[in-house]
Structures are given as C-alpha cells and as structure tokens.
Amino acid sequence: MHAVFTNFYMEPIKNINHFIETQLPEWEMASSNYNDLKNVKTKTFLFNGFEILVQFNPKRITSSAAKVDVKSIEARPCFLCAQNRPMQQRSLPFKDDYQILVNPFPIFPRHLTIPKEQHTDQLIQLHFGDMLDLAYSLDDFVVFYNGPKCGASAPDHFHFQAGSKGFLPIEKDFHNTALVELVKVKQEVKIYQSKDYLRSAITLQSSNKESIALIFSGLYNDFHLLQPTEVEPMLNILAYFEKGEWIVHIFPRILHRPAQYFAQGEGQILLSPASVDMGGVFITPREEDFNKISMDDIADIFTQVCMDEITLHKLINRI
C-alpha cells in the first residue's frame, strides 16, 4: 500500500464555524437535534485512572442499529450521495473530492460528516493521507474513521466524521503516562501502546505526515495478515492535530458487535462500538440500556471487540 498525497496546500478551514452557524437555522430537524443535545443525559464511570462517559442519545438509533449487510445496503438509497441528501443540507468542499456536511444526528456539540463525492467503498487504505490533511485543516476537531465492520453505517460510501475537540476523554488520557507507554521511535514517529486501558490502542505522534502514513501503511499490512478474509483489517481511527503534531489513535478490532447487541430481553444492550466509544464515550440510543449499563458491561464489551494487549504488542514490534 502506498499513501496517496496530492500537492494540495493545506490551510486550516477558518470558516467552519460560520458554515455550521449558517446551516443550522436553515434545517429545522438538525437544529432541533443540536438543541436536544444540550439536555442529553450523561453519566460517568471512573475506572483506574480514566473515565468512560455514557451518553443516552435516542437520535442515534438509526446509526447504532443500522443493518449493514450487503442486501440491506443495496436496498436503500445511499444517504451520503449528493442526490439523496436532504434539500436543506449544505456542503463545504474539501480538497478535490470531499464534502463537509453538518451531521444532523450529533453526538458532539459540533459534529461533521465528510463523505467523498463518489459513491465508493469505506476503505481507509487510499484515504489515510486525506485523513491527516483533514485533521490539520479542521484543527479544532477530532477526525475519525469507522471501518465497514467497525461502526460505519454507510460501509458503501467512503466518509470520515469529525467532532469538537475537548469532548473525548482519550484526548487527555493520552497525556497520562500511567495509561500510555512509548514503545519506540521510528522515522520521526513516536509509537505508543495503551496500558490497562480496557481497549488496546496504538498511537502515532509526529510532525512528519509522510512518515506517519508510511508507518500506518506497514501496520495496516501486518494487521491484514491476521485477518486475511477481511477486505480491510478491522479498525477505528481517531486523528487530530495538536501543537504542530498529528496524534493518531488506532484501535485494531476483532469483532463488529458484542454479544449484548444480539441478546434478547434483559441481557440486551443496543450498542454498536465505533470510534467515539473507543475514545471514551459510550452511546446508548435506548434509555433502558443507559440506565442499566455497568462498569462490568463496559469492560466486557471492550474485551470482546478489541484486540488483546499481547497481540497488539506483537504488532507494534513488527513496525
């Protein structure tokens, strides 16, 4: 795999707040959902040295319970293709072939969806460089990618999302040396592994964009060897730009949805883990799940869907 770079001259997108502020008054449904977010119920669990938040967000039911099998996907009009989008939805171009949209079903105080113009599969391989460019340009946001079997509700149309910085606990957890270990430095990239963090993460930090892309590419290929039947290895990625450096958290996954998702009756928790959950905010669209979810459930869900620390360490050692 080779990362694709263009000669695009990157500049922070300064008009993004103006774009959001112009969009919301024109679109009643989205505007009302952003208002509801102000009163959304949240609770916090304190684990050993870090917090996990749970957000009760009924508007996320469509995304959490999205049917992503081939048959269901083919049967519905793609909501990210321009011709099927709501009339009120504005777009802001990014690079040659992306469009920045306001996400009408927010989790973050400012929540964007950034699809490619073309209807093309959700696969990160050729788009990782774009993700770094986007993180640089949207320097007030965390940009994230959900793999086709790791929370994306449109696995057939390539897209990123972005949410306001300062919302996900992982941003501050990364600076806690009890939770993060620097394993090695290669080609100007610091490579970290999370420890005792319930979900295993690899973090790349550098001011050198090309080096991050090269390291990611190697990691991607090694990880793919462990999941040869998948179109791409299962992962969630969070990326942001801070003090002149990119910080990229990569969560290798081993399962799409936990047993609780499919359970019947009392045992069911309708939660489909994706980047936001990996970042430390669990999204429960049903109030009953919000009320009953426990620390044990959270730990158990992470254990089921994330790669174990030993395998992750082997993966890092191959870098």
Ligand SMILES: [Zn+2]
């Ligand atoms: Zn589409």
